[in-house]
Amino acid sequence: MDTRTLWSDGPAVGAIGLGCMGMSWAYGTDPNSDDPAAVIGRAVTLGMTLIDTSDVYGPFTNEELVGKALAGRRDEVTLATKGGLLANFHDDGTPDPTRIPYPDGRPEHMREAIDGSLRRLAVEHIDLYYLHRPDPKIPVEESIGVLADAVRAGKIRAIGVSEFSVEQLDRAQAVHPISAVQSEASLWTRDHLSTTLPWCEAHGAGFVPFSPLGRGFLTGAYRAAAFAPDDFRARNPRFRPENATANLAIVDAVEAIAATYDATAAQVALAWVLAQGEHVVPIPGTRRVARLEENAGAAGLTLSPADLAALDALPAPAGARY
Template sequence: MKHRKLGASGLVTSALGLGCMGMSEFYGHTDDADALRTLARALELGVTHVDSADTYGHGHNETLLGRFVAQGGAARRQQVILATKFGIVRVAGQYERHIDNSPAYIREACEASLRRLGVDHIDLYYCHRRDPAVPIEEVVGAMGELVQAGKVRAIGLSEVSVETLRRAHAVFPIAAMQSEYSLWSREPETGMLAACAELGVAFVAYSPLGRAFLTGTVDVGQLADNDFRKNNPRFVGEAQAANQRLVASLTAFAADRGLSNSQVALAWMLNKHAHVVPIPGTRRIAYLESNVSSVDIVLTPSEIEQLDRLFDPLAVAGARYPDAGLLGIEAG
């Protein structure tokens, strides 16, 4: 497995991480035993970066990762980079949320995450969503205090603007910036990726496979009732049909090279940016193994340009979240 640095934090992560949200919520049925087996296989393959948040399953996801780490003892804890987040507050059973960035809440949320994870420190701690009523300097100041107290090793931000990133980085070093990025979500290319490279901040890309839509394996009509994609604007109606045509072009591109859609989509990102760490989520070992193989796939500059053209942002239909999911996301 190749590796990449998380800013100037001293943390070195696998070039590909594992997003763990779907192991607890949002994507239909979950099974802890299956999730633990997938996590163990990921570590065998060299995937050391696992990504969670306190809101995933209302704490269940962190507890699950805590079980995984505990099963391997001190040796496993040293191998794994635990990334988690605070800031999204939800009522159990509801998608709607509010954002809390107050320093008091940050400290409280960190202690709760440490308890659920069963560890004495979090490797990478993110502000999950931004409350504009709280100055980013106060947010990062409180997060920096957690680093100084030894409860957190490095801090990150998620879905903020370039301006916010710069202001935050001036207060305390930001190790990672996490936002959605994929062939069909190209917003970070308008300035954020360049800013991260300039500042020495790693960019962690969530949903790099478009919530599995880009894989070409999703039958929208067969999604479970509790799968949030049933209400995602890109998965329904005319937008779904338009986006399916884009995926068909990706399928043809991949087939010509003897690859899967997911391998091409991840290799596109890894070849294009040396400071980007994709964190595709999966609960299945077969998909995990396929994703990991993308790390060694080489695409030529002309192939990357071809994929860029195939997924022109103007051709992608639908917003990436329903309105409730856009709360706390900064543009620019």
């Protein structure tokens, strides 16, 4: 797989990375899932070397499975994790993946989070550590200051942030260079492409789109889907029947273009994301080796200017993001 330099003077990573969240969080269970270790191992072999997780996924279990899967292959990857979000729980004490986690950027929490991630991942350092969300109760400078201390201590190599506004990015940058910004971006979520992406380009930071396949919708696999209660998409506005029906027009257009390349809708959707900039590295998630290999194939797909323009012109989706 072709590589991209994630940030100025940063590591070369595969043009497409792997988001591991769905292996243990948010999307319920899948009886057809492959062993997560097999999926992660195959990703590394294919050159998808940006591996992304978070302490809130599970919570905590996702980092553990990623750490075990990378045992013996640590030096082959750029390992990214996040802290600063806390999971919601059911009344019986079990985690509730259908509710959006809430931020906790307190310095004392961030210090504990970094040490906990190192322990669960079983690594001596984390290549890229994100503040998972800004905490409206805590000044951004305080949370980023803890991450800067961790860089100086050798616990993390680079600092990232997720879902920050440009104003928050400027404030974070004033404390310590921000190496990567993670935000949702896809053919049906483009908000950050006109704000965050230009900021990244101006500051030599990588842009890491999560959910580049629209939580799976852009693959065309959910034309008539019924989600389990523990799958957060069951409550997501864009997947509600009235909105999903309208949003199929986007999928139809992507599939039509895919047919001209003998490609899949997923590959075209990812190729469009890759075309947004040379330091853009999307991290689609999957629980199946076959889908992983399909996603990897998008790195070799170059869309024509006319097709990129046609995709640019697609309508906004029906329904809010959350």
